[in-house]
Amino acid sequence: MNSSKNRILLTQYPILKTNNLCVSRSGKQILHDVNLSVNSGEFVGIVGPNGSGKSTLLLTILGVLQSQKGTVEIYGKSTKHPTREVYEKISWVSQAAANLPKEIRITVRELVQLGTVKLSNLLFETDKQRRRELVDNAIKIVGLESVQNVSIGRLSGGQRQRAVIARALATDAELILLDEPLVGIDRETRNDFLKLLDDLSHNQGKTIIMISHDLAAIRQTAHRIIYLEETIRFDGIPPDFPNLQELAILRGIKDVHGGHHPIIGECCDENEIKESE
Numbered sequence: 001m002n003s004s005k006n007r008i009l010l011t012q013y014p015i016l017k018t019n020n021l022c023v024s025r026s027g028k029q030i031l032h033d034v035n036l037s038v039n040s041g042e043f044v045g046i047v048g049p050n051g052s053g054k055s056t057l058l059l060t061i062l063g064v065l066q067s068q069k070g071t072v073e074i075y076g077k078s079t080k081h082p083t084r085e086v087y088e089k090i091s092w093v094s095q096a097a098a099n100l101p102k103e104i105r106i107t108v109r110e111l112v113q114l115g116t117v118k119l120s121n122l123l124f125e126t127d128k129q130r131r132r133e134l135v136d137n138a139i140k141i142v143g144l145e146s147v148q149n150v151s152i153g154r155l156s157g158g159q160r161q162r163a164v165i166a167r168a169l170a171t172d173a174e175l176i177l178l179d180e181p182l183v184g185i186d187r188e189t190r191n192d193f194l195k196l197l198d199d200l201s202h203n204q205g206k207t208i209i210m211i212s213h214d215l216a217a218i219r220q221t222a223h224r225i226i227y228l229e230e231t232i233r234f235d236g237i238p239p240d241f242p243n244l245q246e247l248a249i250l251r252g253i254k255d256v257h258g259g260h261h262p263i264i265g266e267c268c269d270e271n272e273i274k275e276s277e
């Protein structure tokens with residue numbers, strides 16, 4: 001699956017497609033007409049303010065939440081009729097997953113091995129060698145070989161984040177969904193982690209969809225940025241991402257100062273405003 005030939009073939013088809021997706025939670029519409037198409041091997045960053053529906057979108061893709069209207073297709077198959085094959089191709093990583101309680105006494109290797117546990121593995125005598133290879137490879141990719149037999153409770157936050165990613169990789173999933181994986185990790189770890197995601201999409205044939213409110217990080221690494229606020233308000237390459245003024249227009253936010261800032265006087269230069277999103 002990782003051969004370049006396969007990859008070129010796969011990139012011609014969307015791995016994930018949502019069509020006019022509408023999702024309500026507790027009677028309130030959260031997502032409206034979301035049309036998203038992601039090709040194999042892409043690294044897509046999803047940004048948007050708090051409560052804009054980013055996690056809701058991932059949970060709907062994963063089939064945890066049901067849409068009121070519209071469809072989600074993975075490899076061209078609707079998730080309304082999920083098949084095990086389709087869900088085995090998806091992996092989900094959340095910030096919460098990296099915050100595993102310290103009392104859980106499980107080593108990095110054991111955690112990663114859990115990624116290879118599937119119903120089919122449990123029911124049938126499995127290819128143990130293949131499972132071992134998947135685990136070894138996943139640990140190697142995230143650079144945790146030296147601590148693979150260390151309890152996860154003794155790892156740094158960044159290492160734990162890598163261990164959770166390794167578990168996702170060991171599932172052999174092709175589509176990796178990450179919900180705010182950068183929260184609470186230091187700058188150096190963040191840069192390494194982004195490099196790892198970039199490598200996964202470029203060299204390991206993985207398709208990555210990452211939610212983050214770290215717009216600068218997404219801009220530097222993702223191939224494509226989606227701005228989601230109830231619906232998709234921007235979908236394009238990072239250099240085309242709207243500036244703050246354009247973003248305010250997209251979001252329907254009106255200038256309350258009429259071009260005259262109460263502190264700095266004449267209309268302020270948007271570049272001097274710290275990016276708040």
Ligand SMILES: Nc1ncnc2c1ncn2[C@@H]1O[C@H](COP(=O)(O)OP(=O)(O)O)[C@@H](O)[C@H]1O
Pocket residue numbers: 025026030048049050051052053054055056057
């Ligand atoms: N379990 C829930 N029940 C009802 N509404 C929810 C639930 N979880 C989140 N919401 C609401 O859905 C909206 C979108 O939430 P979410 O998708 O988590 O946003 P984001 O991930 O972009 O911060 C918010 O208004 C939030 O209050």
Ligand SMILES: [Mg+2]
Pocket residue numbers: 054055056179
């Ligand atoms: Mg969220």
